[in-house]
Structures are given as structure tokens and as C-alpha cells.
Amino acid sequence: MKTVVVGAGPTGLLLAGDLAAAGTDVTVLERRTSESNLTRAFGVHARTLEHLDARGLADELVATGTPVSRLRLFNRVRVDLGMLPTRFPFLLITPQYHVERLLERRALDLGARIVRGATVTGLRGDAVLTEDGAHPADYVVGADGVHSAVREAIGMPFPGKAVLRSIMLADVRLTDAPRDVLAVNAVGDAFAFVAPFGDGWFRVFCWDRLAQRPDSAPLDLDEVRDVTRRALGTDFGMREARWLSRFHSDERQVPQYRQGNVFLAGDAAHVHSPAGGLGMNTGLQDAANLSWKLAAVAQGWAPDGLLDTYQSERHPVGALVLRSSGGLIRLAMLHSRAARAGRNLLGGALLHVPTIMRKAAGTVSGIGIDYPDAPRQPDVPLPPDSRLYELLRAGRHVLLAPSAPVGYDDRLTYALNDRFVLVRPDGHTAWTGTERELPVALRRHLGPPR
Numbered sequence: 001m002k003t004v005v006v007g008a009g010p011t012g013l014l015l016a017g018d019l020a021a022a023g024t025d026v027t028v029l030e031r032r033t034s035e036s037n038l039t040r041a042f043g044v045h046a047r048t049l050e051h052l053d054a055r056g057l058a059d060e061l062v063a064t065g066t067p068v069s070r071l072r073l074f075n076r077v078r079v080d081l082g083m084l085p086t087r088f089p090f091l092l093i094t095p096q097y098h099v100e101r102l103l104e105r106r107a108l109d110l111g112a113r114i115v116r117g118a119t120v121t122g123l124r125g126d127a128v129l130t131e132d133g134a135h136p137a138d139y140v141v142g143a144d145g146v147h148s149a150v151r152e153a154i155g156m157p158f159p160g161k162a163v164l165r166s167i168m169l170a171d172v173r174l175t176d177a178p179r180d181v182l183a184v185n186a187v188g189d190a191f192a193f194v195a196p197f198g199d200g201w202f203r204v205f206c207w208d209r210l211a212q213r214p215d216s217a218p219l220d221l222d223e224v225r226d227v228t229r230r231a232l233g234t235d236f237g238m239r240e241a242r243w244l245s246r247f248h249s250d251e252r253q254v255p256q257y258r259q260g261n262v263f264l265a266g267d268a269a270h271v272h273s274p275a276g277g278l279g280m281n282t283g284l285q286d287a288a289n290l291s292w293k294l295a296a297v298a299q300g301w302a303p304d305g306l307l308d309t310y311q312s313e314r315h316p317v318g319a320l321v322l323r324s325s326g327g328l329i330r331l332a333m334l335h336s337r338a339a340r341a342g343r344n345l346l347g348g349a350l351l352h353v354p355t356i357m358r359k360a361a362g363t364v365s366g367i368g369i370d371y372p373d374a375p376r377q378p379d380v381p382l383p384p385d386s387r388l389y390e391l392l393r394a395g396r397h398v399l400l401a402p403s404a405p406v407g408y409d410d411r412l413t414y415a416l417n418d419r420f421v422l423v424r425p426d427g428h429t430a431w432t433g434t435e436r437e438l439p440v441a442l443r444r445h446l447g448p449p450r
């Protein structure tokens with residue numbers, strides 16, 4: 001069974017690595033011939049770090065960045081990530097290229113083929129078409145970003161609208177770095193956000209209600225300095241821009257993540273504002289949900305219907321991400337002074353209520369995201385010297401139980417435990433129950449024993 005993944009962004013690379021780890025034949029087709037160092041995302045949230053931990057990559061990634069445990073939304077309204085029940089109670093500030101490098105190395109080490117300079121132009125029933133020829137495929141995953149050729153080829157609509165125009169982006173050096181790792185604020189008609197890459201460069205996003213220009217209008221550093229000063233009180237001695245651009249932010253989501261043997265994941269399936277830093281994270285989490293299901297069907301022990309749960313589990317999460325990042329951006333850009341004062345007062349007060357703070361932190365970090373029949377399974381220590389997310393590195397289900405079942409050692413990792421818990425490869429709980437119910441649960445989730 002051959003899978004072709006279109007796009008070697010973070011979503012496609014994670015997916016390809018997982019499929020290769022499961023022994024599945026996987027080829028990635030990527031238009032770019034080399035990596036770009038002009039990174040887009042720079043925040044990796046806790047749930048994504050848990051997924052990377054389940055692939056043995058989290059500690060290496062954490063070493064590349066700066067953890068932030070209090071996330072400032074605007075003014076004094078902050079979300080406390082430090083109380084999250086996870087090994088990673090923070091947002092990791094690190095450039096997207098660090099994430100992509102780790103995922104690419106892993107995918108190649110595990111045997112995925114990555115073909116660069118291959119621009120996908122369309123699909124045929126049994127193949128993905130590039131300018132140079134046809135690549136046979138039983139399954140195709142379009143992880144080819146916001147202008148997805150795969151989405152286009154299957155005629156999937158991408159409904160939505162632009163939420164914000166003329167956002168300015170600048171990658172700069174600063175003479176005086178901000179005191180907080182992330183500096184963000186909105187004052188009057190100006191909004192600005194500054195984050196470090198960790199190598200001396202900083203990313204600035206800013207927006208000026210009074211200067212709405214097309215994406216193609218030239219941008220100079222003086223304009224970025226001016227808006228930043230109005231929003232944050234200083235321009236931090238901004239100099240040496242290596243990237244200046246204007247962009248607009250859309251909110252769009254495809255209605256179906258699956259059409260026959262073609263799947264859409266990451267930005268190909270959903271886009272939204274950069275507020276909350278959720279785009280890359282959501283794509284990586286899509287990939288973690290889809291990869292083990294595709295591998296299980298390819299290995300022949302799961303029915304095709306398992307692949308439909310990709311839509312039922314991930315589409316609602318995509319819709320939630322659109323709502324939350326859209327809500328954040330609209331709150332940040334409120335027009336009237338009175339509305340902004342109300343937002344700051346109410347936002348600050350609400351986030352002092354522990355349950356509301358937990359909900360906000362859970363949503364933005366992904367830690368609070370459960371699927372209806374499969375809640376997130378937190379990491380647990382497994383005496384004498386292991387833990388659940390280390391066992392998940394085998395890419396298989398993990399059964400925690402007082403004794404090992406017979407006939408499943410090709411699909412299951414077993415660990416001694418008082419309670420019966422079956423954990424999916426993506427770190428969600430498939431089943432909890434009793435010894436009597438175990439054989440039925442194993443058949444339901446893993447097929448008949450060998």
C-alpha cells in the first residue's frame with residue numbers, strides 16, 4: 001500500500017515519519033528545493049510537545065527554544081500555562097525551521113522518501129501527478145498548505161472570509177530586547193507583538209487601523225517602528241530588517257477532511273489568524289490523528305471506516321481553533337476605547353476564576369482538547385523507570401493492565417498497571433474498563449487476535 005504525502009511542511013513531515021515508522025511505503029512530494037530560513041510559526045504548544053515526546057523529539061526541540069509559562073493576550077490579560085497538567089506547562093518559543101528539521105531528519109531516518117523540486121499539478125485515480133510524471137498512490141494526503149493543489153484537484157471548497165487586512169510582519173534585530181519574552185499590546189488604533197527567535201532575530205507583527213493597504217504595498221521599517229511605538233511605547237531600537245511584508249489573515253475551513261482516498265491536513269484544511277499561534281500546532285495534531293489510522297489500515301488490521309474518524313475527530317477541533325483565534329484577534333483589535341477598557345477589566349477578572357483560566361489554558365495549549373470517544377491521555381509514570389509517552393514511541397497502542405493479553409503483541413505494547421486502560425498511538429484513551437470487558441475492547445479497537 002503506497003501513500004503519497006504532498007508537502008514537506010511540518011504537517012507532511014510528521015505524517016510521513018509516522019507512516020515510515022509503521023513500515024508503510026511513503027513518498028513526500030515537495031515543491032521547494034531547499035529549506036527557507038524565513039520562518040513563519042515560532043510557538044509550539046504543550047499538546048504538540050506531548051506528540052513530539054511520543055516520537056522522542058520533544059527534549060531536543062525544547063533545548064532550541066525559550067519556554068513561556070504566562071501568555072499575555074493583551075494589556076494585563078494573561079493565560080497561566082504553568083498550571084497545565086503536562087510535562088510541558090509552557091509555550092515553547094522556537095522557529096518553525098527547528099520543528100521541520102527534526103521532523104525531516106526523523107522521517108528520512110525511518111525510510112520515508114522525500115522528493116524535492118516536485119510540484120504537484122493534479123490527481124489521477126491511482127496516482128499523484130507532477131510536472132515530471134505520475135507517482136502511484138493508494139492514499140494521498142494533501143499537506144500542501146493554504147493554496148493546496150490537492151484540495152483544488154478534488155474540487156473541495158474552502159469557504160470563509162478575510163478577517164484582517166494589512167498585517168505587517170518584520171524580522172528585525174533590536175538594540176533593547178523586551179523585558180518579557182513575548183511583548184504584546186494594543187493602544188488606540190495600533191497593535192504590536194514582538195517575539196524572539198532565540199538567535200538575535202525578532203519577529204514583529206503589527207497592525208494599524210488607520211493604514212489599511214493591499215498586501216502588495218511596499219513596507220518600510222519606519223512604518224513598523226511607528227506602529228510598534230504607539231502600541232508598546234518603544235520600538236526597542238529596531239534595525240536591520242531581513243524580511244518585511246504585509247499579509248491578510250483569512251478564516252477558512254474545508255467541509256470534509258476526507259474524500260475517498262484523499263485526505264487534507266494542516267493549512268490545506270484550515271487557516272485562521274496567527275493569534276494564539278495555533279496554525280502549525282493544529283496541523284501537527286491533525287497529522288498525529290491521521291497517521292496511525294492510515295498505518296493501521298495499510299497494515300490490514302483496521303477497517304477503512306477508521307479513517308472516517310479523522311473527519312469526526314479533527315474537523316470540530318479545526319472549527320474550534322478558527323473560533324478561538326478569530327475571537328482573540330477581534331478582542332485584540334477592538335475599536336472603541338470603552339470596549340477595550342471593558343475587555344481588559346472583564347478579561348482580567350474572568351481569568352482570575354480558576355475554572356475559566358484552566359479552560360482558556362487548556363484550549364490554547366491543546367491540552368484541553370478531547371475527542372468525544374477518546375479523551376486526551378496524560379503521561380503517567382510506569383514503574384520502575386518508564387512512562388507512558390516513552391512507550392508510545394513504538395507508534396502502537398499501549399495497554400496498561402494487570403496482565404498481558406494473548407495474540408496482540410504485533411499491534412500492542414503492554415505495561416503492568418492496576419487499572420485497564422487502552423491508549424491509542426496519538427495519546428488518546430481508546431478504552432477503560434474491566435478484565436471481563438477486555439477481549440471485546442481489544443477486538444473492537446485492534447481487530448481479532450493473531
Ligand SMILES: Cc1cc2nc3c(=O)[nH]c(=O)nc-3n(C[C@H](O)[C@H](O)[C@H](O)COP(=O)(O)OP(=O)(O)OC[C@H]3O[C@@H](n4cnc5c(N)ncnc54)[C@H](O)[C@@H]3O)c2cc1C
Pocket residue numbers: 006007008009010011012029030031032040041042043096118119120121143144145146147148149169265266267268274276277278279280281282283
Ligand atoms: C506570518 C505567519 C506567522 C505564523 N505564526 C504561527 C505561529 O506562531 N504558530 C503557529 O502554530 N502557526 C503560525 N503560522 C501558521 C503556520 O506557519 C502554518 O500553519 C504551518 O506552516 C502549516 O503547516 P503545513 O505543513 O500544514 O503547511 P505549510 O507549512 O504551508 O507546508 C506546505 C508545504 O507544501 C508545499 N507545497 C505547496 N504546494 C505544493 C505543490 N503543488 N506541490 C508540492 N508541494 C507543495 C510547500 O512548499 C510547503 O513546503 C504562521 C503563519 C504565517 C504566515
